[in-house]
Amino acid sequence: MTLGQRMRHFRTEAGLTLEQLGADVGVAGSQLSLMENGRREPRLSLLGAIATRLGIELAELLDDRAPTERAGLEIELERAQSNPVYAQLGLPVVRAGKGMSDETLRALVGLHRELARRSREAIATPEEARRANTELRARMRERDNHMAEIDDLVEEALRGVGHSTGALTHRSVSLMAERMGFELVYVGDLPHSARSVTDLENGRIYLPPASIPGGHGLRSMALQAIAHRMLGHEAPNDYAEFLQQRLEINYFAAAALMPRTQAVNFLQQAKSDRDIALEDFRDAFGVTHEAAALRFTNLATAHLDMRVHFLRVGGDGAIAKAYENDGLPLPMDVTGSVEGEIVCRYWSARRAFVRTNRTTEFYQYTDTPSGTFFESTQIGTSAANDEFSITIGVPFDDAKYFRGRETTRREQSRCPDASCCRRPPADLAAHWQGKAWSSAKVHAHIFSPLPSGTFPGVDDRELYEFLESHASS
Incomplete structure (x- = not known):
């Protein structure tokens, strides 16, 4: 959709109709219309010809940013209306045609944002979290907890920074971030609900300082933040998608810290020696x-x-x-x-x-x-x-x-047979039944919904105030 919007933007800037541009690059105007509306994906060779005719670089045409605010709103509206949350309402799809004013478009997008926010808030409950987590565990069991496509991606990324053997260094992690266009920045005022924060506008990944307790895990935190970008994640639509993304970034980080080739060689040798020990692998x-x-x-x-x-x-x-x-x-x-x-x-x-x-x-x-x-x-x-x-x-x-x-x-163990370890022995039960009283601990989170926001568990206001305070530094 973004590519189509950029094609339309540069075509109209050049003062060309669909038919005129199509004639110059050897494609019917109707085909170009499908491409501009995001209904058909053009070949790279055709995009090169279009860029040349419009007098721009191909990279400018392929930029993943919307060319104008209006185009960005149109893209957001189309994505929102293709979301299952909207489909469940049974309402018609509204097209953002030329006759729709910017104010109307902003209002529609705003309504969809609020619909998405309320949907997240409604489902981000402990019950929904448990259901989503159960489904995810079942899917990973079917895959033997193995995601070869992420292992492939990680090994390519490690080769790109020259890492082949030994423990992954902080320097190598920094180079991986740089290749993605990001700088690692260590700060002491992260939002209390966030492990890391990525500033997409200024190309920064904010992490806690290494001196804090648990600072040894900074490599993993940085790799997880990098993984979101490398795996093409967008803001999750629901809690199930949030959990899936979290699983994928955790897998990515583990695959980088314990690369498949090295790890498998190590474990296969240990198996051959009949001496597999998790402490050695660690x-x-x-x-x-x-x-x-x-x-x-x-x-x-x-x-x-x-x-x-x-x-x-x-x-x-x-x-x-x-x-x-x-x-x-x-x-x-x-x-x-x-x-x-x-x-x-x-x-x-x-x-x-x-x-x-x-x-x-x-x-x-x-x-x-x-x-x-x-x-x-x-x-x-x-x-x-x-x-x-x-x-x-x-x-x-x-x-x-x-x-x-x-x-x-x-x-x-005879569990789930309750007589295994859940019921008290008969003699103790006979002696103490009716003679004991205890005040149980109750975890407050049992009764609380998960904090709602764009990212479950992270306070949006705190997140945005943090980014604003660091944007000019």
Whole structure:
């Protein structure tokens, strides 16, 4: 649509009709009309001929910016009316013809913006988030958590900055940003709800200073911001699209920090040696244990022929993140969501909390109704000083490839059978029933809708005030 608008803009500036320009470049005027209206994509050779006839550079014709404010509004109106949110209303499509005034066009676009805002606000609830996340997890399970197209894109980008081996440096990340036309800027006043902010007008990516707690993750934050641009993301239409984009940028960052070729070679060698250890994989690429575990799930099935599961579980036993394609019976609510569900207290993800030495990985075999799994768990602590566990597990037959397989720890889980670990023993229940009272902790976010805005969770006013304050610096 933008290309068509630019063709029309430069044609009218040159004082040519569709028929006149078509005659000069050997195309019927009706065909040019389809191109200008965004209904047909012209060949590059034809665009070159059009640019030459109009006396402009081809790059000027291919610029992705609308040529005028009016053209930008027309494009926005057409996109808005093609959105499913508008289609659900059953209203006719309004064309922004020459007879429509700029004021009318601005009013229509403004109404669509408000419709989109209210739609986001209505659906950005915990229930909608859980539903969208459940659907996304199911789609990624079908793909074995593998996105080869992003791996291909990342490897090309890394070659472009000369990175081939070793840990990815901050310098290489900066060069990747520069190749996209962006400068990395470290500031101490980011909006509290944003991890990073990209100024598309001035070509800047704002990140927190490296001295803050967790500053070691700046490479990942910068890569995620770069990924939005490289993957062609636009403002999400709904929460499901927001989650899809977040998954893609996280995958992109992990693929850059642990490039496919290097990572697969490392893991295949470890498998050959029957010595796969997540701590080795983590240390080889200088990333966090959680990042290494998630990247392992990206590559294990596609390149190592292994089915796997991943869990991040809080100290209270609640699932924060989960993935499985090996049949592990994850706890689910009636909607199929697993986030917030409590895992069996006999799983490695919870048993690891009770040991004294937490500096090394905890190994365990767990018998479940779906079979026996070998699991490796590491305990970590969040910035808020809350403990969590990171677990990678595989079916029993693949345990032979992992370090720690000699462990004698073995637990039996009958969950989801409530008699496994959810119900108290009969003697305790008989003794304390009716004699106990407790005041439960209630997390405030359970009752709160997600902050609404262009980007779920980020306050638009705070975001725009931040950009305005830095635009002139």
